[in-house]
Amino acid sequence: MAQAPPGRRPGKQAILREVYETNRTGTPPPRRRRPAPTPPPPERGGAGRAWVAVAAALAVALAAVGAWALARPEPAPPSPPAADAGALEDPAPPRPAGSGGVADVLGLDVRTIVVDPGHGGYDPGAVGPGRLEEKAVTLDVARRLRDRLERGGDYRVLLTRDDDRAVSLAERVAFADRAGADLYVSVHVNALPDPALAPVETYYFGVEADSTARALARAGNAGGGFSVAEFNAAVRRAGMAVKLQESRALAESVQRALVDQGGLVSRADWGAKPAPFAVLLHTEAPAILAEITALSNPAEEDRLRTAAYRDAIAAALEAGVLTYLQGSPPPAAADAPREEDR
């Protein structure tokens, strides 16, 4: 234990120096850090452990954001001790200019990505012929996707559930909105009557674009004198139109990546398409729902049991999201699976 000789006057300068040091380096330099604990195996998630993992992931995310804010002072720091150099080398904002998305036009940063593992708890989702449950697959893929997206330290990634429990659609949506989600990615696995089929498809929320445009035009032409409620509704519709465009772009990017990079053998490209899923409609952020493959296909079910395959799918989802955000595929997107098969 630190033990000062009693009665001696402390050096105030030394204390000030300490305060400064702890504020410079007290927060770990987490930009390149992996989120602390690897999530537990998906097939059985102890609730307690999962909560610890949630807390740890959040702590890492917060620290990362904090350090990111720290790491971009306007003037170059005068004589920083070399320890933090790694944190300073790449202070670029997460989203480079020129990708042409609406967030880019408006100068907005995408910072928070909510990943939504489908089903959970009493609701297993699809169940394969070998009894593999959709809820376990979606949770594991979602966690891998989170870990991958968090690696760069540019995004805060939150899961709507990080253990095996039931979460209602309304709760998922409310969580995303409360968290200030900039993107919402829901992960599902298909089940089809024909076991031979194993399609990949990605949905975005779609209303008929024409009706939205018509309504917008009507509000614009009405001149003065429309009520606050009408105005609000029009603004909401305009927001919806923007969201629709962004959601479609995201869906197309993710679909392409899933088809190109997902380690496809038997899967078919069914495309990105609009659908009125509740989670897609009600989230404020651009939202997609990816059906990563079909559990009704026995070969796919077997492959989904391997960590390597689930990781490849997570890598493809990551690539799709990053391509949408950055306009180019990430360098590390296609790297090797990081875990051995279980």
Next chain:
Amino acid sequence: MPPAKKTDKTSAPLHVGIDLGTSRSAAAASNEKTTWVESYVGWPKDFVSRKMLGKEVLYGADAVRHRMSLDLVRPLEGGVIREGSERDHEAVRELIRHLLEAVQTEDDQPVRAAIGVPAEALHASKAAVRDVVGDLAEALMIVSEPFAVAYGIDALDGAMIVDIGAGTADLCVMHGTMPTEEDQRTLTLAGDAIDRQLARRLSERYPSVRFGETTLRQVKEASAFVGEPEGKVSARGADASTLGDYDVTDDLRASCESIVPALVEAAADLLSRYEPDFQETVRKNVYLAGGGGQIRGLAEMLEAELAKTGPARVRTVDDPLYSGAQGALALAQDMPAEYWEDL
């Protein structure tokens, strides 16, 4: 030392010390302005309330007064910023923005802020505070609340700070360096615990009467005491049909005294870790700070309890409400410019 870097800012920086508390947050600035606010932030619930209130955000007592029309958030409940709650983070940001706006006289004057946060989970809160405050200030330092208090009263060596807030009571021994975890103890027995205890006792004494949470807190803040009462304390409550004033003197006293044994035990345990000579010095330099420092008779009672096991002198800091903010301000002002510029 290289010559001071030229900045493109024309005005000299404004130094600000902020005490981010569960119950109250205070700021003191180098332009001698001070302000405080109850740590509540409220957002109008809907269109109607927004129109009625005419504001997008309400703070402090204003927010509490209009709580029926607001989503009211007390972001530092329990002494830490709850992780993962955007609302809490946003509320912390609004609180700090509000405090800074109140002390800032010139627009565009760069702000260098030292912020004291509850000692418990300093690390988590640190990241959260940085996260939300980032662009409100040019540079930011975050320290533990009791340390800020100690710095402000120049009790950096051979002293103990007992900072009793709403969510936590922090005990911290200063020995001439930055306190580490080993030098600190945190109890969750503090102002809020007194409130809960008081509400429970009153519900037993007056089973058919309801007392408002805010009412009880106000009564406590005005009249909290331990030991002999100076007079009758009453609180407004409502039974099925009528409002009336009820005597709460004994229950207020018992509630306030309920935190004393734990404080004494924690202080003794913390002291026992140090050399006997040093213990003696510390025992004579115990300072009470925070809202709990305003409990009448508490310093005397703690001193009497500690005196049973050795010498003891317990004093209340001069200005419990501002001691944290003033300490943080002193720290901000003493901090050499080149350290600030490096942050």
